[in-house]
Amino acid sequence: MRAVLATLGEGFRSVARNWGLVVLLLAVNLGLALLLAVPLTVQLERDLAHRGASVDMMYGFDHDWWSRWAEEQEGFARTFGPDILGTGFAFRNVDLLLRGHLPAGLFARRTRADDAPSDDPVVAIDPAVLALGALYLIAQAFLAGGLLGVFRTPQGGWTFRGLVHGCGFYFARILRVSLLALFLAALVFALNAPLSRWLDERALAAVSETTALALGFGRHALLILVLILVHMLSSYAKVIVVREERQSAALALLSSLGFCARHFFAALGQYLAVIALLVLLLKAWAGVDARLSVSGWTSQLLALALLQLLVLGRIALRLGLLAGQLELNRTRGR
Amino acid sequence: MARPGWAYRNRESYWLNSYGKPALTLQTLEGLLGDETMTRILRTYARRFRFAHPTTEHFIATVNEVTGQDWRWFFDETFFSSGRCDYAIEAQNERSRRIEGWAEGPDGRLVLHPVEGGDRDDETGPRDSTVTVTRRGEVRMPVDIAVWFADGRRVAESWDGKDRWRRFRYPGAKVVRAVVDPRRRIALDVDPANNVWVEAEGAARRAATKWAARWMFWLQNLLELHTLLG
Numbered sequence: 001m002r003a004v005l006a007t008l009g010e011g012f013r014s015v016a017r018n019w020g021l022v023v024l025l026l027a028v029n030l031g032l033a034l035l036l037a038v039p040l041t042v043q044l045e046r047d048l049a050h051r052g053a054s055v056d057m058m059y060g061f062d063h064d065w066w067s068r069w070a071e072e073q074e075g076f077a078r079t080f081g082p083d084i085l086g087t088g089f090a091f092r093n094v095d096l097l098l099r100g101h102l103p104a105g106l107f108a109r110r111t112r113a114d115d116a117p118s119d120d121p122v123v124a125i126d127p128a129v130l131a132l133g134a135l136y137l138i139a140q141a142f143l144a145g146g147l148l149g150v151f152r153t154p155q156g157g158w159t160f161r162g163l164v165h166g167c168g169f170y171f172a173r174i175l176r177v178s179l180l181a182l183f184l185a186a187l188v189f190a191l192n193a194p195l196s197r198w199l200d201e202r203a204l205a206a207v208s209e210t211t212a213l214a215l216g217f218g219r220h221a222l223l224i225l226v227l228i229l230v231h232m233l234s235s236y237a238k239v240i241v242v243r244e245e246r247q248s249a250a251l252a253l254l255s256s257l258g259f260c261a262r263h264f265f266a267a268l269g270q271y272l273a274v275i276a277l278l279v280l281l282l283k284a285w286a287g288v289d290a291r292l293s294v295s296g297w298t299s300q301l302l303a304l305a306l307l308q309l310l311v312l313g314r315i316a317l318r319l320g321l322l323a324g325q326l327e328l329n330r331t332r333g334r
Numbered sequence: 335m336a337r338p339g340w341a342y343r344n345r346e347s348y349w350l351n352s353y354g355k356p357a358l359t360l361q362t363l364e365g366l367l368g369d370e371t372m373t374r375i376l377r378t379y380a381r382r383f384r385f386a387h388p389t390t391e392h393f394i395a396t397v398n399e400v401t402g403q404d405w406r407w408f409f410d411e412t413f414f415s416s417g418r419c420d421y422a423i424e425a426q427n428e429r430s431r432r433i434e435g436w437a438e439g440p441d442g443r444l445v446l447h448p449v450e451g452g453d454r455d456d457e458t459g460p461r462d463s464t465v466t467v468t469r470r471g472e473v474r475m476p477v478d479i480a481v482w483f484a485d486g487r488r489v490a491e492s493w494d495g496k497d498r499w500r501r502f503r504y505p506g507a508k509v510v511r512a513v514v515d516p517r518r519r520i521a522l523d524v525d526p527a528n529n530v531w532v533e534a535e536g537a538a539r540r541a542a543t544k545w546a547a548r549w550m551f552w553l554q555n556l557l558e559l560h561t562l563l564g
Contacts, residue, residue, distance in 0.1 A: 029554050029557055029558060030554065032557060033550045033553045033554045033557060034550065036550075036553060037546050037547070037549065037550035037553065038546075040546045040549055040550075041542050041543055041546035042542075044538075044541070044542035044545060044546055045538050045539050045541075045542035045543075048537075048538035048541050048542055049535060049538045050424070050425075050531050050532060050533070050535070050538070051527060051528065051530065051531070051532070051538070052511075052513070052527070052529070052530025052531070052532055053527050053530070054532065054534075054537040054538040054541050055532060055534070055537045055541075057537075057541035057544075057545065058537045058540050058541040058544065062527070064526055064527060065527040068524075068525050068526075068527050069527070079549070079552075080545065080549045084548060084549060084551075084552040085548070089551065089552040089555055090555065092552070093552070093555055093556050093559050094559075096556065096559075097559055097562070097563075102556075102559060102560055102562075102563055103560050103563055103564075129553065129556070132553075132557065133556060133557055133560045134560075136557040136560050136561075137560045137561070137563070137564045140560070140561050140564055141564055178564040181563070181564060182563060182564070185563050227562060227563070228562075230563075231562050231563070234564065294544050295540065295544075296540065297540065300540065300543060300544055300547065303544070303547065303548075304547050307547065307548070307550075307551040307554075310551075310555075311551070311554045311555065311558065314555070314558055315558065318558070318561060
C-alpha cells in the first residue's frame, strides 16, 4: 500500500512539474474531437434554424425533435443522443469498450443482430468515430516515448523539441508494444465470446434475478479486469523500453510480465487508486454539472470549461499513472 | 390498416398498423370532433356491438350517425390509406414595400413621396410577412394555424388542408412565431417538429453549440478510453 501511494505520489508530482504536457495532450484530444464536432455544430444549427425545437433545445432537450432528426441522419451525427447527458457518456463508452468496438471496431462480435442495420447508435457506431479513435491511439503511441523520456529526468522540465525527439526516437518500438498489446486484447475478446455466451445462458436459466444480475455484471467486471491487466503489461513494457533502452518489444513485454508478476499487488494497486480517483473526479464533476443550467453564452462557456476540466483531469490521472509506473519500475526493477 | 392480421407484409407492419396507427387515428378523430362527441361515439359503438363482431364499416356508420355528418373522408385518409400525414409551416418577414419619389396620387396627379435614407435592410422598419403552411404528406386534414406578431397580436387561421400549400399574408406586421395545429389535434402528424416556426435565429445557434459541445465531450472521453487498449 505504501509503495502504491509513494510511487503514485511521485508520479503526480512529476506530472505537476511538467503540467504543460497535460495541456498539450488536451490540445491533441480537443483538436481531433473538433474535426467532427465543428461539422456537427453547423449541421445542428442548420437543422434547428427557425424551428420551435431550437428554443426547447436551448433550455433543455426536445426528445420529439431529436428522435425525428436522428432517424434522418447518416454517419457520425447518428451518435448524438440524450444518452450522453450527465454521466451517461461514461456508461456509453464503457459499453462500447465491452462490446469490442474499440479500437476501430476490431473486436466487435459479428452476430446476426450486428449484421443488420441497427437504430441503436451504440451498435451502429460510425466508422468516422472509430477511425478517429484509431488515429488517437497511434498519436498516443507516438507521444508515449517522449512523455516517458520527460518523466525519466528527475529534475523535470521539458522542451517541445526534446519531447518530439523522444517521441520519434521510441515511436517504432512503442508502436510494436502497442500492436502486441492489441493482439493480446484480441485474444481476450476471442476467449470472452464463448465465456459470455455460456454465462448468458446460465443467467437466462437462473431462477433468481440476483444470480442473473451477478452473472451479467460479473462477466463484464472480469473482462474489464483482464483488459486492465493487458494494459498493465503494455504500459510497463513501454516503461522498460524507455528506461532500459530495449530494442525488442516482445522481450520488453516478457520483462514486463515478469515485473508485474513479482510486484502484482503494487502494480494493480496503482490502477485501483487511479480508478478510485477517476470515479471521485467524475462524481464531483457530475455534481457541478447537474447544477449548471446551460442556455446563454456565459453559461455555455462555463459548461465548456467544466467539460474540458474533466478531460484535463482524466489526462492528468493517466499521466500520473504512467509516471507512477515509471517510478515503481525504477525503485523495484532490477 | 383495414386488412386481416395475416395479410401484413411482416411483423413490424402488423404491429404498426394494428396498434400504433389506429391509436393515433382515433386520437386525431377525437381532436377533430372533441372529447364529448368522441365519448358518445365510443359509448354508442360499445353498447350496440357488445358480444358481437363489428367491422370497420360498423364503426364508421356509428361515427356518421352520432355526429350527423359524413366522416367517410376521414377514414379514407387514414384507415384505408397508407399515406403519411405531415404539415409544416414557414414564415418570412420582408421590409414593407413603399412608394418613394414622384408617383401618381389617388387623384391621378403626381405627388412626391419622401425617400427614406439609411439601410434598406434596417431591422426597425415596418415589415410585411407571409406564412406558408405546407402539406408534405398525402393525408389531408383540416388544420388550425396560430400566428403571433411582434406587436403582441395573435391571429388564428384555418385551412382545409386539401391543397399542397396555403399562404397567408400580413402587410405591415412582423411574425415572430407561427404554429400549425397549435392544439396538437392531428396526432397522426409524423413530424411535429416542423409545426412551429420561430423568428429568433440566435436560439438555433446557441442550442447547436450547446449540444455539439456536449457531444464533443463524449467523443473526447471516448478517444481517451482508447488508451486502455494500446
